[in-house]
Amino acid sequence: MNSLTEENYLKAIYKLVDGEKVAVTTNAIAEKMNTKAASVTDMLKKLSDKKLINYEKYYGVKLTAKGEKIALNIIRKHRLWEMFLVEKLEFGWDEVHDLAEQLEHINSEKLVAQIDKFLNYPKVDPHGDPIPDSNGKLQIQKSALLSTFKKNEVCMMTGVVDHSPTFLQYLAKTELTLGSTIKINDINDFDRSLQITAGKAKPFFISNEVAKNILVSLK
Amino acid sequence: MNSLTEENYLKAIYKLVDGEKVAVTTNAIAEKMNTKAASVTDMLKKLSDKKLINYEKYYGVKLTAKGEKIALNIIRKHRLWEMFLVEKLEFGWDEVHDLAEQLEHINSEKLVAQIDKFLNYPKVDPHGDPIPDSNGKLQIQKSALLSTFKKNEVCMMTGVVDHSPTFLQYLAKTELTLGSTIKINDINDFDRSLQITAGKAKPFFISNEVAKNILVSLK
DNA sequence: AATAAAATTTAGATTAGTCTAAAAATTAGT
DNA sequence: ACTAATTTTTAGACTAATCTAAATTTTATT
Ligand SMILES: [Mn+2]
Ligand SMILES: [Mn+2]
Ligand SMILES: [Mn+2]
Ligand SMILES: [Mn+2]
Numbered sequence: 001m002n003s004l005t006e007e008n009y010l011k012a013i014y015k016l017v018d019g020e021k022v023a024v025t026t027n028a029i030a031e032k033m034n035t036k037a038a039s040v041t042d043m044l045k046k047l048s049d050k051k052l053i054n055y056e057k058y059y060g061v062k063l064t065a066k067g068e069k070i071a072l073n074i075i076r077k078h079r080l081w082e083m084f085l086v087e088k089l090e091f092g093w094d095e096v097h098d099l100a101e102q103l104e105h106i107n108s109e110k111l112v113a114q115i116d117k118f119l120n121y122p123k124v125d126p127h128g129d130p131i132p133d134s135n136g137k138l139q140i141q142k143s144a145l146l147s148t149f150k151k152n153e154v155c156m157m158t159g160v161v162d163h164s165p166t167f168l169q170y171l172a173k174t175e176l177t178l179g180s181t182i183k184i185n186d187i188n189d190f191d192r193s194l195q196i197t198a199g200k201a202k203p204f205f206i207s208n209e210v211a212k213n214i215l216v217s218l219k
Numbered sequence: 220m221n222s223l224t225e226e227n228y229l230k231a232i233y234k235l236v237d238g239e240k241v242a243v244t245t246n247a248i249a250e251k252m253n254t255k256a257a258s259v260t261d262m263l264k265k266l267s268d269k270k271l272i273n274y275e276k277y278y279g280v281k282l283t284a285k286g287e288k289i290a291l292n293i294i295r296k297h298r299l300w301e302m303f304l305v306e307k308l309e310f311g312w313d314e315v316h317d318l319a320e321q322l323e324h325i326n327s328e329k330l331v332a333q334i335d336k337f338l339n340y341p342k343v344d345p346h347g348d349p350i351p352d353s354n355g356k357l358q359i360q361k362s363a364l365l366s367t368f369k370k371n372e373v374c375m376m377t378g379v380v381d382h383s384p385t386f387l388q389y390l391a392k393t394e395l396t397l398g399s400t401i402k403i404n405d406i407n408d409f410d411r412s413l414q415i416t417a418g419k420a421k422p423f424f425i426s427n428e429v430a431k432n433i434l435v436s437l438k
Numbered sequence: 439a440a441t442a443a444a445a446t447t448t449a450g451a452t453t454a455g456t457c458t459a460a461a462a463a464t465t466a467g468t
Numbered sequence: 469a470c471t472a473a474t475t476t477t478t479a480g481a482c483t484a485a486t487c488t489a490a491a492t493t494t495t496a497t498t
Contacts, residue, residue, distance in 0.1 A: 088337065089330070089333040089334065089337060090333060091329070091333070099327050099330060102325050102327070103325060106318075106325075107321065108318050108321070110310070110314075111304075111308070111318060114309060114310070118308060
C-alpha cells in the first residue's frame with residue numbers, strides 16, 4: 001500500500017507536528033529524514049496525491065486524518081516492538097530503537113495484535129512513551145522535567161527526553177529507571193545540579209543537564 | 220550490505236539447487252521469482268560482481284560459499300520466525316509463511332540469537348523443515364514419502380512436501396501433525412488411497428495425492 | 439519599497455529493479 | 469548437418485527515490 005519510505009516521511013511529519021497545529025516545513029523534514037529539500041518536495045507531491053497530507057507550495061504540510069492514522073500505526077508498531085525486545089528478548093532499553101525502525105514496517109495486522117496480547121497490552125514503551133491503541137488513540141500523559149522540581153519534592157520517573165544510547169546507558173548505571181521514586185534532597189545554587197535519592201539506593205548527584213532530560217510525574 | 224531483492228534471489232537459487240550440483244538456469248529463477256528472464260540476467264551480473272554466485276553466460280549459476288552462507292542465513296531466519304509465530308503467538312502453521320517472508324529480511328544478529336534462545340534452540344520449523352544453525356550448517360534428515368510405505372507398516376510424520384495453506388489447513392483438520400505415529404491399515408489397489416490410523420484417532424482415509432505430500436521417517 | 443538572504447521548488451541526472459522487444463546463442467528435430 | 473524452436477542476453481525504456489545546480493518564491497533588512 002505505502003512504501004517504507006512513504007511511511008517514514010509520514011512518521012517524520014507526525015513527530016515534527018508534535019501536537020501543535022503549525023504546518024511542517026520542507027527543510028525541517030529534510031533534516032529529520034537526512035535528505036535534501038529537493039527530495040522532500042518530490043515526496044510531498046506524492047503524499048499529497050495520495051491524500052495523506054495537505055500540501056501547499058511554499059507553505060508547508062499537515063497530515064490528513066488518513067495520513068495521521070498511518071503515522072500513529074507505525075509509531076504503535078515501533079513501540080510495541082521495542083517493548084517486546086526489552087520484555088521478552090533481554091534487550092537493553094538503549095539497543096532497541098534502530099531495530100524497531102526496521103520492525104515497524106512489517107505489515108501484518110495479526111502480528112501486531114498478537115504481540116500486543118503477548119505483552120499484555122502495555123500502555124507505554126521501554127522509554128515511557130505512550131503506545132497508541134489499534135484505533136490510533138494516544139493516551140497523553142502530562143509530565144514535567146525533573147529540573148523544574150524544588151528541594152524536598154518527591155516525584156516518579158515516567159520517561160526521558162533524550163533517547164540516545166549514550167544517555168540511556170548512563171541512566172542504566174544509576175537507580176534511575178522508569179517508575180523510580182525520586183526525592184530531591186538538595187539543589188546546588190551555582191550549577192543547578194541535584195542531589196537526589198532514587199529507589200532504595202544511596203543519594204547521588206546528577207547534573208542539571210541530566211535533570212532536564214528526565215520526565216517525571218507530579219506525585 | 221545486500222538488498223532485500225538480492226537476498227531473495229540468493230534464496231531462490233539455493234532452493235533450486237536443492238543439494239544437486241547442477242547449475243541453475245535463468246528461466247528457473249525467473250519462474251520462482253515471478254519475474255522475467257531479462258530481469259534475472261541483470262541481477263545475475265550484479266550477484267556475480269559481488270562474488271555471491273559463479274555465473275557464466277548461457278550456462279547457468281551456482282552459489283559461491285559466500286552466497287550460500289547468506290542464503291542459509293535467510294532460511295534460518297525464515298524458519299525461526301515461523302517457529303516463533305506458531306509457538307509463541309498462536310499462529311497456525313498455514314498462516315506463517317508469507318509473514319516470515321517479510322521477517323526473514325530483518326537485519327540483526329542479536330535478534331536472531333535471542334529468538335533462537337527464546338524458542339530453546341529448535342531443530343525444525345513448524346513444517347518439519349530443518350533450521351540451519353548460526354554457522355549455516357543444516358541437519359539433513361532422511362525421510363520418505365508416506366505413499367511409498369506398505370500395508371501394516373508404521374512410521375512417524377516428519378514434514379510436508381506441499382506447503383500451501385490449503386494443504387496445511389486440510390491436515391490441521393485431521394490427526395496428521397508433525398510427530399504423529401501413522402499406521403497403514405490398508406491400501407486400495409485401484410487408486411492407491413490409504414486407510415490409516417494416526418495417533419489415537421479412528422482410522423480414516425487419505426488419497427494417494429495426499430500421501431505423496433507427507434514426509435515420514437522409517438521407524 | 440528595494441534589495442539581500444533564506445527557503446522552496448524545478449530541471450535534469452543517477453541508481454536499483456523491473457519490463458518489452460529484438461538479437462544472439464544454444465538445443466532439438468529431422 | 470541444417471533448420472527450427474527454445475533459452476538467454478542485450479538494448480532501450482520506465483518507476484521510485486535520491487542528488488546537484490539553477491530558478492523561483494518568500495522573508496528579512498535596510
Ligand atoms: Mn524508538
Ligand atoms: Mn521508544
Ligand atoms: Mn515458509
Ligand atoms: Mn516452513
